Amino acid sequence: MSVQTEPRASREIGNARKRKEDRRLITGRTRWTDNLVLPGMLHLAMVRSPFAHAKILSVDVEQAKAAPGVVQVITGADVADVQGALPCAWPITADQKAPDHPAIAVDRVAFSGEVVAVVVAASAAQARDAAELVDVDYEQLPAALDLKKARADEALAHPDLGTNTSAVWQFDSAQAGTGGDVDELIAAARVDGVVVEREFRNQRLIPSFMEPRSTVVDPTGEQFVMWSSTQVPHILRLMLATTLGVSESKVRVIAPDVGGGFGGKLQVTPEEVITFLAARRTGRPCKYTETRSESLLAAHHGRDQWQKLTLAADKDGTVRALKVDITADMGAYLGLVTAGTPILGAFMYNSIYTFDAYQFTCTNVFTNKTWTDAYRGAGRPEATFAIERMMDELAVELGREPMELRQQNWIRHEQFPFTSVCGLEYDSGNYEAATARAMELFDYDGLRREQTERRERGDSVQLGIGISTFTEMCGIAPSRMLGELNYGAGGWEHADVRMLATGKVEVVTGSSAHGQGHETAWSQLVADKLGVAFEDVEVLHGDTQIAPKGLDTYGSRSLVVGGQAVVRAADKVIEKAKPIAAHLLEAAADDLEFTDGRFAVRGAGEGGKSVSMGEVALATFAAHDLPEGIEPSLDSAATFDPVNFSFPHGTHLCAVEVDTETGQVSMRRYVCVDDVGTIVNPLIVEGQIHGGLAQGIAQALWEEAVFDDQGTLVSGSFVDYTLPTAADTISFVTDNTVTPATTNDIGAKGVGEAGCIASTPAVVNSVIDAVRHLGVNDIQMPCTPQRVWTAIRTAGRTTADPTTPESTSHFDPDQPNQDPPGPGDHTGVDDQKGTGA
Amino acid sequence: MIPASFDYVAPATLDEALAALQRHGDGAKIIAGGQSLLPILRMRLNAPEILVDLGKVSELRGVFDDGPGLVIGAMTRYDELLSDPLAGAHAKLLVDAVATVADPQIRHRGTVGGALAHADPAGDVGAPALALDAQFVVVGPRGQRVVDGADFFVDHFTTAVGDDEILAAIRIPKHTGWGTRYEKFVRVVHQWSIVGVAAAVRVEGDTIAEAKIGLTNMGSTPVRARSAEQALAGVPIEEGAVAAAVASVAEGTNPPSDLQGDADYRRHLAQVLTRRAVLAAAGA
Numbered sequence A: 001m002s003v004q005t006e007p008r009a010s011r012e013i014g015n016a017r018k019r020k021e022d023r024r025l026i027t028g029r030t031r032w033t034d035n036l037v038l039p040g041m042l043h044l045a046m047v048r049s050p051f052a053h054a055k056i057l058s059v060d061v062e063q064a065k066a067a068p069g070v071v072q073v074i075t076g077a078d079v080a081d082v083q084g085a086l087p088c089a090w091p092i093t094a095d096q097k098a099p100d101h102p103a104i105a106v107d108r109v110a111f112s113g114e115v116v117a118v119v120v121a122a123s124a125a126q127a128r129d130a131a132e133l134v135d136v137d138y139e140q141l142p143a144a145l146d147l148k149k150a151r152a153d154e155a156l157a158h159p160d161l162g163t164n165t166s167a168v169w170q171f172d173s174a175q176a177g178t179g180g181d182v183d184e185l186i187a188a189a190r191v192d193g194v195v196v197e198r199e200f201r202n203q204r205l206i207p208s209f210m211e212p213r214s215t216v217v218d219p220t221g222e223q224f225v226m227w228s229s230t231q232v233p234h235i236l237r238l239m240l241a242t243t244l245g246v247s248e249s250k251v252r253v254i255a256p257d258v259g260g261g262f263g264g265k266l267q268v269t270p271e272e273v274i275t276f277l278a279a280r281r282t283g284r285p286c287k288y289t290e291t292r293s294e295s296l297l298a299a300h301h302g303r304d305q306w307q308k309l310t311l312a313a314d315k316d317g318t319v320r321a322l323k324v325d326i327t328a329d330m331g332a333y334l335g336l337v338t339a340g341t342p343i344l345g346a347f348m349y350n351s352i353y354t355f356d357a358y359q360f361t362c363t364n365v366f367t368n369k370t371w372t373d374a375y376r377g378a379g380r381p382e383a384t385f386a387i388e389r390m391m392d393e394l395a396v397e398l399g400r401e402p403m404e405l406r407q408q409n410w411i412r413h414e415q416f417p418f419t420s421v422c423g424l425e426y427d428s429g430n431y432e433a434a435t436a437r438a439m440e441l442f443d444y445d446g447l448r449r450e451q452t453e454r455r456e457r458g459d460s461v462q463l464g465i466g467i468s469t470f471t472e473m474c475g476i477a478p479s480r481m482l483g484e485l486n487y488g489a490g491g492w493e494h495a496d497v498r499m500l501a502t503g504k505v506e507v508v509t510g511s512s513a514h515g516q517g518h519e520t521a522w523s524q525l526v527a528d529k530l531g532v533a534f535e536d537v538e539v540l541h542g543d544t545q546i547a548p549k550g551l552d553t554y555g556s557r558s559l560v561v562g563g564q565a566v567v568r569a570a571d572k573v574i575e576k577a578k579p580i581a582a583h584l585l586e587a588a589a590d591d592l593e594f595t596d597g598r599f600a601v602r603g604a605g606e607g608g609k610s611v612s613m614g615e616v617a618l619a620t621f622a623a624h625d626l627p628e629g630i631e632p633s634l635d636s637a638a639t640f641d642p643v644n645f646s647f648p649h650g651t652h653l654c655a656v657e658v659d660t661e662t663g664q665v666s667m668r669r670y671v672c673v674d675d676v677g678t679i680v681n682p683l684i685v686e687g688q689i690h691g692g693l694a695q696g697i698a699q700a701l702w703e704e705a706v707f708d709d710q711g712t713l714v715s716g717s718f719v720d721y722t723l724p725t726a727a728d729t730i731s732f733v734t735d736n737t738v739t740p741a742t743t744n745d746i747g748a749k750g751v752g753e754a755g756c757i758a759s760t761p762a763v764v765n766s767v768i769d770a771v772r773h774l775g776v777n778d779i780q781m782p783c784t785p786q787r788v789w790t791a792i793r794t795a796g797r798t799t800a801d802p803t804t805p806e807s808t809s810h811f812d813p814d815q816p817n818q819d820p821p822g823p824g825d826h827t828g829v830d831d832q833k834g835t836g837a
Numbered sequence B: 001m002i003p004a005s006f007d008y009v010a011p012a013t014l015d016e017a018l019a020a021l022q023r024h025g026d027g028a029k030i031i032a033g034g035q036s037l038l039p040i041l042r043m044r045l046n047a048p049e050i051l052v053d054l055g056k057v058s059e060l061r062g063v064f065d066d067g068p069g070l071v072i073g074a075m076t077r078y079d080e081l082l083s084d085p086l087a088g089a090h091a092k093l094l095v096d097a098v099a100t101v102a103d104p105q106i107r108h109r110g111t112v113g114g115a116l117a118h119a120d121p122a123g124d125v126g127a128p129a130l131a132l133d134a135q136f137v138v139v140g141p142r143g144q145r146v147v148d149g150a151d152f153f154v155d156h157f158t159t160a161v162g163d164d165e166i167l168a169a170i171r172i173p174k175h176t177g178w179g180t181r182y183e184k185f186v187r188v189v190h191q192w193s194i195v196g197v198a199a200a201v202r203v204e205g206d207t208i209a210e211a212k213i214g215l216t217n218m219g220s221t222p223v224r225a226r227s228a229e230q231a232l233a234g235v236p237i238e239e240g241a242v243a244a245a246v247a248s249v250a251e252g253t254n255p256p257s258d259l260q261g262d263a264d265y266r267r268h269l270a271q272v273l274t275r276r277a278v279l280a281a282a283g284a
């Protein structure tokens, strides 16, 4: 269904093309980094710290050096002077504190899994065998592990910093002049409104991309060539140059087909730097491919926050103020965008609602754990989770229907463009339309009836319904805004469109796909623009020598920013072709129109003379007879810097059944209607939504990175890190409404993260809704059977969330609370041991 | 991950396999389907000098009728068992449980004997075997011996099979016509049991004449729930009565506490799942 259906002449945009790239991917015929074999190539194996925090007293490499096939063993001390420090591209405050981040630890390790030595050998097996022989003598140091205790500086993750707090970042609507004063409005609501205060745990996740990370470096040519399974070949090239002091022009980075990233490959990794160093030291090509265990342990993690929220509303349910206080776990180091990741959510807690005042404060804290960084949604899933949980809590507080309460507070479609309390301009949207469609597909009323019946029957299986009406900011990002946020780069994207003599087209894009299907979608864009066949468009990317300019793929930016650059470049091709076509047609350029791939004199009708883009391309190539002063090329480039973010939105509805005897949650129905603007390829959109839903639902129900009290990752394999498969999810019902974005010509808003951002609160809300009548008002994610069961069992015995012993649901003890106090004692902490503790 | 290097032999007969074990002593390790052993080697939790592959020893493979019972060769693969008519008719409980193991690829390689010899308390094969009164046929340099279930499982990953011995087969008395159910509780489908309950029930009219129950992951070995079995004998097939009879099924068990659930929760689950398994097995 479309809210605004635009008349479209296009044949490709909106066409559910099967992806060009799938044949080679699903038949395994493609070339992943690990498949590369170069002459004389050496292999790396890492020696990693088993301790979360320790001094390195000595590293004895003698035995390893003598092992068969070993060429070199490299320690941190060996490269201390040349390895530089891994980059943090986003220092969020001027006084941000951060430790140096060495690729190989030199005298201290700060998390379990950190590299302390590297074996370079003739085969991967020999490297692994020899790595076992490296003898490291450690002296353990007290480790900062628990996030809240770390914030209180109980133990220091980096003693030299003197504190675990890296930075405190704040946005305040009164200060920014974009809204009122939160504290005033909250104080007023305490008198004659309603105040809801909650604290949530947004647990640590592991991106778990399908292809483990792999890097090959060839130092034998004039340039260093690095193949890496990365999302960001361009950023990687720049950062390698600045980190290692190599001339940028001497580095070429290639991202061949990459098997997923989800933000987990938006990084400049120690392993990439180490492989580069090893190749430079040995003068031979070197390869490093991580094992799955290493990937889970040492590739960056995501999320990991405590979130305290205070929401003030009028008695009639009108929301007034929102105050957010985040404690974000950085882990041991600041990676590329570690520090900024929670800030990406800063402007999204207010979401689609019309708050008068808003304040967001984030405290970034170091711990001795794997460092965190971008993971699908990066900051925005955390925001969406918190606000959508709060809206449900407010509804309960007021005895209101949760969807109806949201509707009362969201931006109405006629209010667009709408400037949010954070000062962002939401260009377009229609929350009413998406919601109406979702409610219809879901049979909301029918399920509510069944819920009532089950409650009345006292059925051991209870039904719950969860809502998430969300928006996100995508299309990262206007360079000016990134500058204001102190991010280390711009947010533009580049494209070239090259017309070949035969009329075929090469599109060079700076977006670096790693599973999204850019080759297909970009072909569709250009086929429509230039009126050429879909099959005649070739999309080239992922190699800094082929696509020298670009800022890569993350933040749902590719189509919105990179696709727009492609469209602009194609427009320039048409502009360049026009005078040549006019010359060929013996007409004035101004009289020509270009439709369906042909130039013709406007108004000449059916029989009029025309010339195709292909004919113009051939004539340009021959250059025998071009107008005076025209260069013989149609090739065009465009670098597009967006003027604004884009704001996809949608309504997600989830129904779950909760077995109250075991706490087991099973999904019953999932409906989502997303508005991602104009859809270029419905199949790709649906695929992105499906994958995103699986990941978002996984946060709600299944996944959690758990460390023990020694700082060892316990969920270190897929046996314990319970990543779901298709067998664990249900068939989703997905649909779209379309309100085109107004900030790019395509009208697209971005879809890569939507499913992941929206789904988590819908699921958690549904689980809680199923057992709310039993006295449960929160369950910590993931909602494991044990946590759900424990919540049911202890409900009513204590007012604090029974499964979140460290969280407080009311954190202003001397202020009147709006929640009815629970009947039981406040010390009832029996059976509160969460499975993940 | 890459295991430490090892030698490999694939004998064609049981005698040759035993001889290989003798020859290499401690350094030798049997490999059956490799579905537990290979991950262990790859994570370098063990580094045997030589693997003795039983894959070519055809006498260890297949399901046979020996009159009152079935003989299931140790090297019978899961997927072979799943489609075996004898097993389906007389040892359905084992088939039910094996159907829940991992995924089709793993069931194509994993073997009944490998699973039992591996003796992972979270594995799904031990409890139904124990419940069905399986006897374990062990051969070694001193000949063949037959071990009862109670004596076979010794501890986590430890059985009565000696280093120089091979589990050749299990013998299961026929449970023809018994109702069966394996209740496996997991968070995601490809997981080992958080708790599993294997129940076989012989029904007479409206009552449970006889019940046999094995518990997965409720201790360091599979556990036989004898007291619940006794309490169930003669009980009407009715939810309340069955619930009462199995109320103390977890008493005295010593389940683990780990990421998937702590011991008390597992005891609670065992009780709920036993009630459900028994009722389902009884056709309720």
Ligand SMILES: Cc1cc2nc3c(=O)[nH]c(=O)nc-3n(C[C@H](O)[C@H](O)[C@H](O)COP(=O)(O)OP(=O)(O)OC[C@H]3O[C@@H](n4cnc5c(N)ncnc54)[C@H](O)[C@@H]3O)c2cc1C
Pocket (backbone or CB within 6 Å): B029, B030, B031, B032, B033, B034, B035, B036, B037, B038, B039, B054, B074, B075, B100, B101, B102, B103, B106, B109, B110, B111, B112, B113, B114, B115, B117, B118, B120, B122, B123, B124, B125, B161, B165, B166, B167, B168, B190, B191, B192, B193
């Ligand atoms: C991803 C994954 C998921 C799994 N999920 C489950 C699950 O849900 N439930 C479940 O029950 N299991 C599960 N398993 C384990 C699976 O059932 C294994 O196949 C089984 O435990 C071992 O059987 P195998 O034939 O592969 O034995 P191997 O791995 O070859 O051997 C296992 C051990 O037994 C010894 N051994 C093997 N055969 C003999 C013999 N005849 N005599 C003496 N010793 C012997 C070996 O030396 C070794 O120590 C899973 C495995 C994987 C990889």
